[in-house]
Amino acid sequence: MSDELKKCREQIDSIDDQMLKLVSERARLAHEIGMLKNGGPIYRPEREAQVLRRLLSQNDGPLPEASVTAIFRTVMSHCRALEKELAVAFLGPLGTYSEEAANKQFGGVSSPVQCASFDEVFRTVEAGQADYAVVPVENSTEGAVGRTLDLLVQTSLKICGEVELPVHHNLLSKSDLSSIRKIYSHAQSLGQCHEWLNRNMSGIERIAVASNAEATRLAAEEPGTAAVASKRAGELFGLNLLAEHIEDDPRNTTRFLILSNHDVAPSGKDKTSLVMATRNVPGAVVQLLSPLAENGVSMTKLESRPLYTGMWEYVFFVDIEGHRDDEKVAKALAELEARAAFVKILGSYPVAVV
């Protein structure tokens, strides 16, 4: 071993020793806080978001932002586990994106509770058989997750956080690149890889199918075809990776919500989600939303959804900037509640951290 290498390793050893002391002291303090809270929730999403944001603002490399948050989420998770291991419910089986989202948010130490449906995920946490639920709400490839939206209308749970997972598309096949004659994928995925496909696979037929999983299944069966899908889907059907990260917009994400039985305090950078309904035609929604603009509250999402059962024809899912305890948000919500036939605040929660 060269002297230089030895010197570097000695410096790393000294850093590790200091880090162990710090992380032990951190765990002692976290335990002290647990005693002070005396039965309050162990997991404080607003506090963890604040910690991560402060660290990201100080990070000047060489570790990328996602590494800094992953390391500190792991540290917080192990400190938290000294008090209690959180039970987190999600749609099974293990190995799904839902599990990945749960691991990202809870930093590794949590007790997974696999459920067979989104309904069961909600019920499990409502009944207190798990502490938190993790459910996808918007998928860049498939759009809104309808069943999650329907369940949000009815549930007693509050949204207490959101997680974003990057979505990558890949060209997958059992054949060589030169022999590909057809490309299968969901229409949205084909759209998201439009430029790459034009540049690299021009003149090759693109066929929209029901899902990316279906596309990989077809590509696995039919020689000379390829699928645009996730690596995970390709592995499931034994396809080879012909090209990776072919999406035109690398910021593509799938968004998950974290739900629990308790409200979350403001973190300084929050979102509030609500669902509302009117007896009038959908156009009336614009007038209904005017208290937001009048109070200077930004709307980041508006999504209408037909309601086939119940007394309203449409419900509207709205995301706004800010916490329900913020003065102007509180005022806008009060005015909105006075106008709408039905308003339900789904929760105020920290904006997703990398």
Next chain:
Amino acid sequence: MSDELKKCREQIDSIDDQMLKLVSERARLAHEIGMLKNGGPIYRPEREAQVLRRLLSQNDGPLPEASVTAIFRTVMSHCRALEKELAVAFLGPLGTYSEEAANKQFGGVSSPVQCASFDEVFRTVEAGQADYAVVPVENSTEGAVGRTLDLLVQTSLKICGEVELPVHHNLLSKSDLSSIRKIYSHAQSLGQCHEWLNRNMSGIERIAVASNAEATRLAAEEPGTAAVASKRAGELFGLNLLAEHIEDDPRNTTRFLILSNHDVAPSGKDKTSLVMATRNVPGAVVQLLSPLAENGVSMTKLESRPLYTGMWEYVFFVDIEGHRDDEKVAKALAELEARAAFVKILGSYPVAVV
């Protein structure tokens, strides 16, 4: 927020700031080492084992050993990822214990390569399509993993590490505890929970079946029955947890091997695995192994396996303490090689760290 809580949080913030500086400096040094190595392997199992052992020897709480190793494995993993993301092959699907073992050893940042069989796991790394293979070799419930042992005889890969995962047994059922009339499980699992079952389920029939997965399937179908199995297996079939961690010996583990194309230098606390064969009857093995005892080398495992194809009737898998570069181990191995009809050193590697 109380003043006390505020003070604790300020102290934690200050600790986090120091930790971010340290971890960034650590990443810079790790990158420097990467440049010095100039193309050598990025992942050095012996070095990581040394780092973790040193930290464990200094740890005086409150974090348990498994938290300290998990946190530092995460840190090392993200530092390593600045150089290259390792491709790790294992038996799919995602969500298996093999994936858990890979995540434990590689600290989270690695690119999973799911394979359809153990044969494919070996082939993938032999062909350079992945950097490391993770395969189970001994399972406390099912004994040795025969196919892994057979593949070890033939492969050009070297063992470069081992991972131990704790195995927990649970009583799982769709019925209430009071209505259980039969308990299904693999014979070894029933044996491992013998005392607990005598104490808590005395007089209730125990039925040995082919595997714990089969036991959970049966318990899911037949009211008034329960299975002894992992939580994971229970979740798969929708069973409820009647009692957890019912194994008599809480140190039960499943052991995995890490394989790659390169040898590993001594870490100070190593094992060497070898496989050998003799044309004589199995009894001859005792004489064959005498060089070990004569040179003061401890044997930690001896397992014979009938070989149905090939020129020998039996092969013997032997684990010894120490690295093949250690003087007395080298001498013992040389003498052993002179006596046996066939000896293959499978690798020297660091003893598993918590």
